[in-house]
Amino acid sequence: MPTYTNCNGVSRRDALQLGLGTLLGGGLVTALRARGFAAEVANAPAAKAKSCVLIWQDGGPTHYEMFDPKPDAPAEYRGDFKAIPTTTPGVQFSEHMTKLAKGFGKFAMIRSIRHEQGNHGAGNHYMMTGAPPRIPVGCGAFVSFHPSMGSVVACEKGAPAGLPAYFSMPSMSRSGGPNFLGAKFAPFVVAEDPNGRSFKVRDVALPEGLTGERFDDRAGTRSEVDTLKRFMDRAAGDPALALDEHYKQAYDLMNSREAQAAFDIGREPARTRERYGRNAFGQRCLLARRLVEAGVPFVTVYDGGWDHHSKLFDSLKKRLPEWDNSVSALIEDLDQRGLLDSTLVIALGEFGRTPQINKDAGRDHWANAMSVLFAGGGTPGGTVVGATDKKGFAAIERVLAPENFVSTVYTKLGIDPNKILFNQQGRPAHLVSDPTPIKELM
Numbered sequence: 001m002p003t004y005t006n007c008n009g010v011s012r013r014d015a016l017q018l019g020l021g022t023l024l025g026g027g028l029v030t031a032l033r034a035r036g037f038a039a040e041v042a043n044a045p046a047a048k049a050k051s052c053v054l055i056w057q058d059g060g061p062t063h064y065e066m067f068d069p070k071p072d073a074p075a076e077y078r079g080d081f082k083a084i085p086t087t088t089p090g091v092q093f094s095e096h097m098t099k100l101a102k103g104f105g106k107f108a109m110i111r112s113i114r115h116e117q118g119n120h121g122a123g124n125h126y127m128m129t130g131a132p133p134r135i136p137v138g139c140g141a142f143v144s145f146h147p148s149m150g151s152v153v154a155c156e157k158g159a160p161a162g163l164p165a166y167f168s169m170p171s172m173s174r175s176g177g178p179n180f181l182g183a184k185f186a187p188f189v190v191a192e193d194p195n196g197r198s199f200k201v202r203d204v205a206l207p208e209g210l211t212g213e214r215f216d217d218r219a220g221t222r223s224e225v226d227t228l229k230r231f232m233d234r235a236a237g238d239p240a241l242a243l244d245e246h247y248k249q250a251y252d253l254m255n256s257r258e259a260q261a262a263f264d265i266g267r268e269p270a271r272t273r274e275r276y277g278r279n280a281f282g283q284r285c286l287l288a289r290r291l292v293e294a295g296v297p298f299v300t301v302y303d304g305g306w307d308h309h310s311k312l313f314d315s316l317k318k319r320l321p322e323w324d325n326s327v328s329a330l331i332e333d334l335d336q337r338g339l340l341d342s343t344l345v346i347a348l349g350e351f352g353r354t355p356q357i358n359k360d361a362g363r364d365h366w367a368n369a370m371s372v373l374f375a376g377g378g379t380p381g382g383t384v385v386g387a388t389d390k391k392g393f394a395a396i397e398r399v400l401a402p403e404n405f406v407s408t409v410y411t412k413l414g415i416d417p418n419k420i421l422f423n424q425q426g427r428p429a430h431l432v433s434d435p436t437p438i439k440e441l442m
Contacts, residue, residue, distance in 0.1 A: 047414025049377030050342045051292045054300045056173050057349035059307030065094050065316055067371040068111050073391045077355050080313040088382040096320035099328035105382045106331050107375030112386020112395035115402055118367040123350030125175040130406030130432045142174040151178035151185040153298040156415045160295030162256030164188040168300040169284045180423040194265050194283040201263045262294040275329045282326035292343050306349055310360035331375050340376045347373040355392050368394040377412040385440045403434040411437040
């Protein structure tokens, strides 16, 4: 009989064995939340990676103009861009994906994920969590019915010395939060532009005019004054405790040599910074690499603006070459440093775009087909998983669901996607309802 543990190491079997005595002696919820249980890892898969960099293309990137061109389709479907060969015979990318086409031997491409959530709010939640929304949500909704991949990984893998376990730059995706796991596992957001000359991360540098001695004195004073009783249960969602967690995190960061070093992007050689691209997105990719080197298990590079309902081709002529440059630099740099085997690099959005170009020279929301870049952690390079039809209407070969994608991420990171978590009320929640990873990527 398999066992399932929550993030605090309490297995479903342990919970059942607690029995009626626990109900009478403090409550099942209290028992489920209790700390101090040894983590039960018998079911955990062998980790192939230690960290993940998720490049989130918010808005829904076009699969046609990036990784799944349709050169033989009529003009109203294939669009303005030509197709170019990759290093894998018979596999083509769009003409602006030149560097990734040449480096295809280092990553795989999934072309057959589809789902039924054709608006931003629902699609974002499904791809970020592996759980479809339980109720209909609007396009602009910020929904959280389930913990995000980043929060789950932070909970399961823990934080490195002196740094949080989960970062998101420059903002958090609408479904990138922790839900019932609690504020402790929310992402640390780095809103500042690392390409700026005066780049400085909040909570990592002391405020101007505040010396280390004065800062320590203030911290000590606060500790003495703060006599408010705290519930030691992190999962209870106590707002006062959550505030303390964030205060402690800020205090630790200000005093962390690891954080100071990781964020000192100026230490990078000029050649490396140029290779990533001297723009906000490129430097965030570089900063993600530095955080991975420091041991951070999950970093999201939030890359917005992919909702191209109009003027798609005019917009992408400039954007795609820069994006191609930065993402290929990240993969190559990790590979050259011997970190690609231990780091996942994933790029995707909430869905793809419509097959037929609309009257405004754009493409609209389309959840029947999308492309996902997947690298690292032993992923076989040059591999294409699945296919769409000749016009890109729908995935027709090796059709996969968001659950399969998320289960692949968890499995490669050594997290059992079949695990059961418990929310604040002690109710069980499957980490992923279908825990089947994509075998071609394993």
